[in-house]
Amino acid sequence: MNYRHAFHAGNHADVLKHLVLSRLLLLLSRKEAPYAYLDTHAGLGLYDLTADQATRTGEWRDGIGRLWEADDLPAAFNEYFGVLRAMNPDGQLRYYPGSPELARQLSREQDRLQFNEKHPEDGRLLKENMAHDRRTAVHLGEGWYVPRALLPTQEKRMVMLIDPPFEQADELERCVESLNDAIGRMRQAIVAIWYPIKDERQLRRFYNDLSKSNAPKLLRAELFVHPGDDAQRLNGSGLVISNPPWGLEDELRQILPWLAKRLAQSESSWRLDWLIAE
Template sequence: MNYRHAFHAGNHADVLKHIVLLAIIEALKLKDSPFFVLDTHAGRGNYLLASGESRKTAEAEQGIFRLMGEASMPDVIEHYLRAVQAGNPVGALVAYPGSPLLAAQSMRAQDRLAACELQPDEAQALKSLFAHDSRVAVHARDGYSAMKAMLPPRIGDTRYGRGLVLIDPPYEAQDAEYPQIISHLREALGRWPNACYAVWYPIKLRRSLQPFLRKAAALPAKSLLLAELQVRPDDSPLRLNGSGMLMFNPPWQLDKALAPALPVLKKALGEAGATTRLEWLSLPE
């Protein structure tokens, strides 16, 4: 079983990914028309921070718990913290919500989420989590194949012209994962060109990312925004030194919403040598 999500629930990478996720969803909610979210690698959706898997790394202590003690956060961080706290007792943080739960909590009645998870135990937990939420469909299947089968999205008589595809694979073999992402993104952009596509990626040795980023910038998207948080220098390929989010066709002014958050995350979560990056790899017209 892949315990990546459980091991790292609430760490610095989750913080960045989920701040971006919620910021995109809030931007989508500015229009009345419904939107569709596809989470390609959803995990189980909720993680007990006192579980054996979480305690092995205690990464939440260096991530979400540090932020919970900070005051006067930028709006996108405050919104994220409220969303994380929503499923917990007042004043305590017992469980950390994964991306499908955060997305579902933020969606309106007319919006829809498809959450894909290939691991049987994780998929069953996800189905139980959303058993009584008719807005959410859980699919025990490969997320990449779901991009081909489900896009452009149509549920009943409703066609969804707007939405988000979150791609957060386990990167068990990074060199093999990047070509898959590029290939499936190219096809998905052809099928559903107006959607936002958000890709999470790990930073271990930055130079190894350059071919992937060059190929991503060449894809037929209207624009491409990159946001990165590195909590330490990328001098070791054996640990997660940081992470980034690639956002194809991001909502208008998303960069302005994220800009004040990154320096705050660097200060709160970073070690010596921490850095951030917010850059357009392809500018909107």
């Protein structure tokens, strides 16, 4: 396990992932009934962009760094940026929320959050970072076992983020297996899988496997910051979301073109479509 998210926190891929996560949780909050949030590969929860790891790559500068002072942010950014502003009250961007902290701040008293992180050091920091909130639980186990270990939840509504490091060749396949495991246990599960856009051939197989999965509905949202023609670089990233709440598709149709314009590194583009339509 070499991957450490601290090198990449706040980059263009995090912006897409965290914006979508914030919208998912906000749309779920329209109803009073509680939801459970599960994060299979959680990282440490929050990041210091002035620390050594983030400074060495500087990836955040072409991600959240480009948006921080924008004066034309679409309204859909309000909650994501509300969390960022609360973490950086003096207006200087220094602290960045990982998915656990974002979910923690956007969820409500009645909601419950379970995070899993296998790296012992990151897991320890995550435990420390979440210890003050009794709605949270941190597990230090294998992320791929989370759907089988923790589903179904007592809450009828459940959002699961699957966000592995993609260090191993089989991780796209394991994402599809985890989606099937989750849907097999909770047919209404909202499962969001984040993936890097690099090798088109591998992705074609992934899309094909996803379209044959047992998800009742599956939305695909992608943001390219480069054309997709170089398998060695991160051309962009995507999320597939099972059973997306009503309203998400429309919101993403507004947001993705704006993000593509702001986060372009060479030629940017975006895509939003259904891998499984109702």
